[in-house]
Amino acid sequence: xxxxxxxARPEKPRVGLFVTCLVDLMRPSVGFAAVKLLEDAGCIVDVxxxxxxxxxxxxxxxxxxxxxxxxxxxxxxxxxxxxxxxxGSCAGMIKAHYPELFEEDPNWxxxxxxxxxxxxxxxxxxxxxxxxxxxxxxFDGAVTYHDSxxxxxxxxxxxxxxxxxxxxxxxxxxxxxxxxxCCGFGGTFAVKYSDISGAIVEAKTRNIDEAHAxxxxxxxxxxxxxxxxxxxxxxxxxxxxxxxxxxxGMTDEPPIGAAxxxxxx
Amino acid sequence: xxxxxxxxxxxxxxxxxxxxxxxxxxxxxxxxxxxPKGVIPKRGQVSGEERxxxxxxxxxxSLATVTEVASAAEVPQSIALFLRNHNLPASLRMGDDPxxxxxxxxxxxxxxxxxxxxxxxxxxxxxxxxGIAESGTLAMVSSADNPSTLNFLPDxxxxxxxxxxxxxDYESVWNRVRFAYGKGxxxxxxxxxxxxxxxxxxxxxxxxxxxxxxRLHVIVVRE
Amino acid sequence: MTVHSTSPxxxxxxxxxxxxxxxxxxxxxxxxxxxDKRQMAADKLPEFEALRDSARDxxxxxxxxxxxxxxxxxxxxxxxxxxxxFARDAAEARDIILNICRExxxxxxxxxxxxxxxxxxxxxHLEANGITPVETDxxxxxxxxxxxxxxxxxxxxxxxxxTQVEEDFRRVHTHLDAKRDLSEPxxxxxxxxxxxxxxxxxxxVGITGANFLVAETGTSIIVTNEGNGDLTQILPxxxxxxxxIEKLVPTLExxxxxxxxxxxxxxxxxxxxxxxxxxxxxxxxxxxGPENYHVVILDNGRSSMLGTAFEEMLRCIRCGACMNxxxxxxxxxxxxxxxxxxxxxxxxLTPSLIGVDKAGHLPNASTFCGRCESVCPxxxxxxxxxxxxxxxxxxxxxxxxxxxxxxxxxxFFAKRPTLYRFAxxxxxxxxxxxxxxxxxxxxxxxxxGWTKYRDFxxxxxxxxxxxxxxxxxxxxx
Numbered sequence: 001x002x003x004x005x006x007x008a009r010p011e012k013p014r015v016g017l018f019v020t021c022l023v024d025l026m027r028p029s030v031g032f033a034a035v036k037l038l039e040d041a042g043c044i045v046d047v048x049x050x051x052x053x054x055x056x057x058x059x060x061x062x063x064x065x066x067x068x069x070x071x072x073x074x075x076x077x078x079x080x081x082x083x084x085x086x087x088g089s090c091a092g093m094i095k096a097h098y099p100e101l102f103e104e105d106p107n108w109x110x111x112x113x114x115x116x117x118x119x120x121x122x123x124x125x126x127x128x129x130x131x132x133x134x135x136x137x138x139f140d141g142a143v144t145y146h147d148s149x150x151x152x153x154x155x156x157x158x159x160x161x162x163x164x165x166x167x168x169x170x171x172x173x174x175x176x177x178x179x180x181x182c183c184g185f186g187g188t189f190a191v192k193y194s195d196i197s198g199a200i201v202e203a204k205t206r207n208i209d210e211a212h213a214x215x216x217x218x219x220x221x222x223x224x225x226x227x228x229x230x231x232x233x234x235x236x237x238x239x240x241x242x243x244x245x246x247x248x249g250m251t252d253e254p255p256i257g258a259a260x261x262x263x264x265x
Numbered sequence: 266x267x268x269x270x271x272x273x274x275x276x277x278x279x280x281x282x283x284x285x286x287x288x289x290x291x292x293x294x295x296x297x298x299x300x301p302k303g304v305i306p307k308r309g310q311v312s313g314e315e316r317x318x319x320x321x322x323x324x325x326x327s328l329a330t331v332t333e334v335a336s337a338a339e340v341p342q343s344i345a346l347f348l349r350n351h352n353l354p355a356s357l358r359m360g361d362d363p364x365x366x367x368x369x370x371x372x373x374x375x376x377x378x379x380x381x382x383x384x385x386x387x388x389x390x391x392x393x394x395x396g397i398a399e400s401g402t403l404a405m406v407s408s409a410d411n412p413s414t415l416n417f418l419p420d421x422x423x424x425x426x427x428x429x430x431x432x433x434d435y436e437s438v439w440n441r442v443r444f445a446y447g448k449g450x451x452x453x454x455x456x457x458x459x460x461x462x463x464x465x466x467x468x469x470x471x472x473x474x475x476x477x478x479x480r481l482h483v484i485v486v487r488e
Numbered sequence: 489m490t491v492h493s494t495s496p497x498x499x500x501x502x503x504x505x506x507x508x509x510x511x512x513x514x515x516x517x518x519x520x521x522x523x524d525k526r527q528m529a530a531d532k533l534p535e536f537e538a539l540r541d542s543a544r545d546x547x548x549x550x551x552x553x554x555x556x557x558x559x560x561x562x563x564x565x566x567x568x569x570x571x572x573x574f575a576r577d578a579a580e581a582r583d584i585i586l587n588i589c590r591e592x593x594x595x596x597x598x599x600x601x602x603x604x605x606x607x608x609x610x611x612x613h614l615e616a617n618g619i620t621p622v623e624t625d626x627x628x629x630x631x632x633x634x635x636x637x638x639x640x641x642x643x644x645x646x647x648x649x650x651t652q653v654e655e656d657f658r659r660v661h662t663h664l665d666a667k668r669d670l671s672e673p674x675x676x677x678x679x680x681x682x683x684x685x686x687x688x689x690x691x692x693v694g695i696t697g698a699n700f701l702v703a704e705t706g707t708s709i710i711v712t713n714e715g716n717g718d719l720t721q722i723l724p725x726x727x728x729x730x731x732x733i734e735k736l737v738p739t740l741e742x743x744x745x746x747x748x749x750x751x752x753x754x755x756x757x758x759x760x761x762x763x764x765x766x767x768x769x770x771x772x773x774x775x776x777g778p779e780n781y782h783v784v785i786l787d788n789g790r791s792s793m794l795g796t797a798f799e800e801m802l803r804c805i806r807c808g809a810c811m812n813x814x815x816x817x818x819x820x821x822x823x824x825x826x827x828x829x830x831x832x833x834x835x836x837l838t839p840s841l842i843g844v845d846k847a848g849h850l851p852n853a854s855t856f857c858g859r860c861e862s863v864c865p866x867x868x869x870x871x872x873x874x875x876x877x878x879x880x881x882x883x884x885x886x887x888x889x890x891x892x893x894x895x896x897x898x899x900f901f902a903k904r905p906t907l908y909r910f911a912x913x914x915x916x917x918x919x920x921x922x923x924x925x926x927x928x929x930x931x932x933x934x935x936x937g938w939t940k941y942r943d944f945x946x947x948x949x950x951x952x953x954x955x956x957x958x959x960x961x962x963x964x965x
Binding site: 267268269271272273275276277279280281282284289290292293296297300301302303304305306307308323326327360361380381383384399400401402407408409412413414416417418434435436439442449450451452453454455456457458459460461462463464465466467468469470472474475476477478 | 514517518520521522533534535538539541542546549552553554555556557558559560564568574575576580624625626627630643644645646649650653673674676677678681684685688689703704705706707713714715716718719722723733738739740741742744745747748755757758759760761762763764765766767768769770771773774775776777785787791792793794795796
Binding site for chain 1: 499502503506815816818819820852853854855856857858859861862875877878879880881882883887891895898899901902903905906908909912915916924925926927928930935936937938939940941942943944945946947948950951952953954955956960
C-alpha cells in the first residue's frame with residue numbers, strides 16, 4: 001500500500017471505467033463522480049459497453065454463465081491501461097476471481113490475469129496507483145465510513161478512502177463501531193435469507209446511528225442500498241452516499257433512497 | 266476388507282497413491298527423523314536473567330503466582346509461607362521426586378503425604394521437568410516421582426522448577442524429552458500447564474478453578 | 489445410518505433463533521469477547537502470520553502423506569502398549585466404544601469435550617446400552633442436562649444465560665439445598681465442580697477427543713482450560729481417545745507450531761491452560777493413570793474429501809474463530825445450522841459429512857464477507873469452499889427453481905449488452921419515475937425478501953450508460 005506512482009505509468013493513462021451494474025442502473029451519479037475524480041487525476045476515461053461482472057451467477061454456483069460474462073468483460077476492457085470500478089466487490093471479482101474461472105484454459109487464463117493485474121477499486125487506484133493525496137472538494141459536516149467486505153478483505157481497501165476523505169474541506173470522519181463488519185447485503189443473500197440479512201443490517205445501522213454522524217459513506221452501492229433502505233425504514237434521518245460523490249464534490253443529487261425535493265423526508 | 270484396510274485403501278485412492286512409492290516414504294521418514302523446527306517466536310529467544318524474567322512475567326500473565334528462592338533448601342519455608350498467606354491448612358501432598366524429598370521439610374510444621382491423589386487433597390507440590398519462557402508454561406512428566414493426579418485434583422498446586430530448566434521455547438523442551446526418553450518415545454503423560462484451571466462457559470465470564478486447581482503457584486529455584 | 493439433523497430446516501431454525509430473546513442476549517457475548525481477545529493475542533506475537541502459514545503447510549503436508557503418517561502413528565501407539573481401532577463410520581465407532589466399555593464392565597463413563605463424539609452420537613448409544621455417559625466440560629455438562637447439542641465448537645453453552653443454567657442446576661441437583669444461592673456464575677461453577685468431582689472419581693472409562701495425534705511418538709493431545717479432560721483420562725481404568733483421521737501431524741515440533749496458533753485464535757490465550765500429551769497406558773514407573781489406552785480412529789467420509797477441493801477443510805483445527813467472526817453466526821447462533829458443526833466451518837464440512845442434499849442451505853447462508861477466512865489459523869478459504877458447494881448444487885439441480893429461473897433470465901440479458909441497455913433503460917426509467925416522489929419503495933413485486941426489512945432506494949431514472957452516451961459519446965461523435 002501507499003505505493004509511489006510507478007515510473008512505467010503512462011503520462012495520461014487510459015482508464016476503462018467499469019461502472020458496475022448497480023451504479024449503471026440505480027445511481028449513475030456515482031459513475032460520473034468516479035469519472036470526475038479520474039479525470040482530475042489526469043486520466044482519459046472511457047466507458048465501453050458493459051453489463052455485469054457476473055457475481056450474481058458466480059455466487060449462485062453458475063460457473064458457466066459467470067465464465068461467459070467474464071469473457072465479455074475481458075474483451076470489452078482489453079485496450080485500456082487500467083480498469084477502475086467504483087466498487088470493491090466488482091473490482092474484487094475481476095481481480096481475485098476471474099483468474100480462478102479459467103484454471104483449465106491457459107489462453108483465457110492469461111487474458112484474465114492481464115485484466116486482473118490492471119483492475120483497481122476507485123479509491124485504491126487514486127491513492128495507491130496514481131499517488132493522489134488530496135481531492136478538490138468540500139463537504140459540510142461529519143461522516144462515518146463503512147468498510148465494504150470485498151474491498152476490505154480481497155483488495156485491502158481501508159486507509160485509501162479515509163486518506164482522501166481527510167483532504168475534503170469541512171469534513172470530519174467519525175469512526176463507527178465495527179466499521180469492518182458486514183452490513184448483511186451479500187447480493188442475493190439479502191433476498192434468499194432476508195430474515196438473517198435483516199438482523200445483520202439492523203446491527204449495522206445501530207452502529208451507524210451511534211456514531212452520531214449525519215452521513216454514512218461506503219464504496220459499494222450494494223451495501224449502501226442495503227443500509228439506506230434499512231435506515232429509511234426505521235426512520236433514522238441519516239444520509240447515505242457513495243464515497244466517490246463526496247470526494248468529487250458532487251452531492252447535488254439527493255442521497256440514496258431520499259426524495260428529490262427535500263433530501264430527508 | 267477390515268475397516269482399517271478399507272480406510273487406508275480409500276485414503277490412497279483419493280490421494281492417487283499406492284503407499285509404496287519410495288519418494289513419499291523417504292519424505293515421511295526424513296521428517297520424522299529430523300523433526301524440523303518451524304517458526305520460533307523471537308520473544309523467548311533470550312538467555313540468563315532475561316529469560317527467567319520473561320518466564321516469570323508470562324507465568325503471571327497466565328494468572329498464576331510466582332516466587333523465587335535461592336536454593337532448594339528454602340522451598341519448604343517458601344511453601345509454608347504461601348499456604349499461611351492464603352489461610353490454607355499446613356498439609357501438602359507430593360510424589361517420590363528425590364529433589365523434593367531431599368528438601369528440609371522438618372524445618373516447617375507442614376504435614377506431608379506421599380503418593381498420587383485420590384481427590385481429597387487441598388494442597389500438592391510437584392517438581393517440573395522444565396519451564397518455557399515464551400508462554401510461562403510448566404512442563405510436567407508423569408511418573409511416581411510426580412503423579413499426574415497431583416497436577417489436577419488438589420485445589421492449590423505448587424510447582425517447583427529449577428532456573429536452569431527454564432527453556433526459551435517448546436522445541437527446546439522436546440529436545441530434552443528426547444534426550445531423556447529416546448527419540449520417538451515419550452513418558453506416558455507430558456502436561457503443559459499454563460496457569461490455574463478456568464472456564465468461560467457461563468456467559469463468557471472467566472472463572473478460576475473449574476475442575477483443576479484454583480491456584481497455581483510457581484517456585485523458581487535459582488541455585 | 490440415520491443422521492439426526494435439522495439442517496434442511498435452516499430457514500425455520502434461523503427465524504426461530506432471531507425471535508428468541510434469551511438466545512439473542514447470549515449471542516451478544518460472542519461478539520464481545522472472542523474477537524478482541526484474538527486480535528490482542530495476534531498483535532502481541534509478531535510471528536503470528538508466519539505461524540499461520542506454517543500451520544497451513546504442516547497440515548497440507550500431513551494430508552498429502554496421511555496414509556504413511558497414520559501407519560507410523562499406529563505402530564507407535566502399539567509399541568507404547570495402546571490399542572488402535574479403525575472405524576469407517578459412526579456406527580462402527582459406536583460399536584467399538586461400546587465393546588471396550590463392556591469388556592471393562594463399565595457403568596459410568598466420563599467424557600472430555602469431543603465434537604467427534606457428537607458426530608457419532610455416542611451418548612445415546614451408551615445410554616441405550618445401560619451405560620451412563622457424563623459430560624465433564626462445564627459447557628457440555630450444562631447442555632447434556634438440557635438434552636441439547638453444543639451451539640459452538642469451543643463454547644458449547646454459549647447460547648445460554650446464567651439464569652437458564654441456574655434453573656437447570658436446581659432441576660437436576662435435587663440432592664442439594666433448594667434454598668442455596670446460585671445468583672453468581674462462580675456459585676454455578678463451584679456446584680458443578682463438586683458434583684462432577686464425584687463423577688470423575690467413580691468413572692470406569694474416560695472418553696476424550698484429540699486435538700492432534702503425533703505420528704512420531706504415537707501421542708494423542710488434548711487441550712483444555714478446565715482440566716476436565718485430564719481428570720477424564722487419568723482417573724478411570726480405561727482411557728478411550730476418539731479422533732478422526734485428519735488429526736494427524738508428523739512431529740512434536742509440528743504440533744508445537746499448531747498449538748501456537750490454536751489458543752490464540754480460539755480464546756486469545758497464549759496457550760490453553762492444559763495441553764496434555766498422552767502416550768499409551770500407565771507404565772511400571774507410574775503411580776497413576778489409565779491401565780488401558782485405546783484410540784478409535786474415525787473416517788466417516790473424510791478420506792473421500794482428500795484429493796478434492798474440500799481437502800482444504802481437513803486442515804481445520806477446530807478453534808472456532810470462523811464462527812466467532814461470522815455475522816450470520818452472530819445473528820442466529822449455532823443450533824440453527826442443524827447439526828454438529830456450526831458457522832462457516834460447519835457450512836463447508838457438514839455437506840461433506842451428511843450430504844449437500846440435506847445441508848444445502850448452510851453454504852448458501854453466507855454473505856461471503858470473508859471475515860472467517862481472514863482469521864482462520866490454517867488459512868482455509870472458507871468462502872471459496874462454500875461457493876464450491878453452491879456450484880455442486882447448481883450442477884446437480886439442487887438450487888431452488890425460483891433462483892435458477894431468475895438467474896437464467898438475468899443471464900440472458902447480461903450476456904446481450906445491447907438488449908440489456910434497452911431493457912434496463914426502460915425498466916429504470918419506469919422505476920425511477922415511480923419512485924421519484926419518495927425516493928424509495930416500501931414494497932416491490934419480486935423483492936419481498938428485501939422490502940420486508942428495508943426500503944428499496946429508487947433509481948435515479950436514467951442509466952449511466954444512457955447518460956454517458958448522451959453527454960460524452962454523443963458530444964464527441
